[in-house]
Amino acid sequence: MINEQLYQNYFKALLDGNREACFETVQSLLEQKINIKSLYTHLFQRSMVDVGLLWERSKISVAKEHLATCMTQNLMQLVYPILFTDEHLEKKAIVTSAFNEYHQIGAQMVADIFEINGWHSYYLGANTPINDLNKLVQELKPDVIGISVSISFNLPNVVSSIEELRKHFPKTHMIVGGQAFLWGKNYRYKLEQYPLVDCILTLDELETYLLNFDKPTINETG
Numbered sequence: 671m672i673n674e675q676l677y678q679n680y681f682k683a684l685l686d687g688n689r690e691a692c693f694e695t696v697q698s699l700l701e702q703k704i705n706i707k708s709l710y711t712h713l714f715q716r717s718m719v720d721v722g723l724l725w726e727r728s729k730i731s732v733a734k735e736h737l738a739t740c741m742t743q744n745l746m747q748l749v750y751p752i753l754f755t756d757e758h759l760e761k762k763a764i765v766t767s768a769f770n771e772y773h774q775i776g777a778q779m780v781a782d783i784f785e786i787n788g789w790h791s792y793y794l795g796a797n798t799p800i801n802d803l804n805k806l807v808q809e810l811k812p813d814v815i816g817i818s819v820s821i822s823f824n825l826p827n828v829v830s831s832i833e834e835l836r837k838h839f840p841k842t843h844m845i846v847g848g849q850a851f852l853w854g855k856n857y858r859y860k861l862e863q864y865p866l867v868d869c870i871l872t873l874d875e876l877e878t879y880l881l882n883f884d885k886p887t888i889n890e891t892g
């Protein structure tokens with residue numbers, strides 16, 4: 671559904687700040703019942719990574735990067751009506767970006783995938799302080815807490831959050847993800863050693879995790 675031509679036209683419109691053209695592309699894909707994971711990965715994520723590359727090479731300004739980010743976040747709202755159409759389970763997830771982490775689009779996608787899979791998701795956005803996250807977990811008692819981290823220097827904040835949350839909520843499942851793990855591979859292995867913590871890097875892996883969530887593990891079945 672998203673072929674190369676469509677992607678290039680969308681990407682040009684995004685860089686040009688052409689909200690109408692981007693809106694029409696996304697709206698038309700939704701009318702054709704595009705899979706939301708595919709829309710997120712092949713249009714929104716791909717274009718934001720390409721924006722990052724242009725920014726890194728000083729081919730576009732910070733202002734243009736901000737423009738593309740705002741447009742993408744707004745376009746994601748078009749998916750809203752679809753999030754709640756399927757039957758919902760009695761399962762809750764809190765999804766947030768790590769403390770000092772200002773990248774939030776990935777976390778929002780994760781929250782939406784929970785919702786599409788019938789979970790109630792609470793999406794907190796960027797830079798949530800650890801103590802406040804603790805309080806909200808106390809209040810909502812989610813089945814899963816998801817933490818997103820894009821910048822390598824924020825990886826220690828994820829470790830601190832997990833250690834702090836573990837003290838109070840020893841049985842709550844946690845998932846961590848985000849592109850910081852592409853650079854900080856040793857953190858990935860470190861975090862996976864904590865019980866009930868999984869590092870998940872793609873929306874496909876997330877859906878597999880959700881499908882298997884209530885299934886007993888090999889150890890549990892003996």
Ligand code: B12
Pocket residue numbers: 710711714715718719721722723725726735739770771772773774775776777779780816817818819820821822823845846847848849850853870871872873876
């Ligand atoms: C937009 C943007 C910003 C915006 C973010 C605004 C916002 N509202 O989100 C702003 C301007 C704040 C920003 C700031 C910075 N940024 Co920036 N930014 C980007 C950019 C261009 C796009 C990010 C994005 O939305 N990507 C698309 C999303 C969908 O991808 P994603 O986050 O990886 O999420 C996917 C998966 O990782 C996964 N996932 C993500 N989180 C989670 C969580 C869980 C639980 C699970 C299961 C899965 C999962 O699912 C998602 C869907 O597949 C990236 C380029 C890039 N490669 O992404 C640079 C990028 C991430 N930024 C970068 C940098 C360096 C910075 C700054 C340090 C710049 C500076 N000098 O100030 C600051 C850091 C601020 C901070 N403390 O966080 C670098 C990071 C390099 C590195 N090695 O760490 C990048 C890669 C730019 C580059 N070089 O190309 N940035």
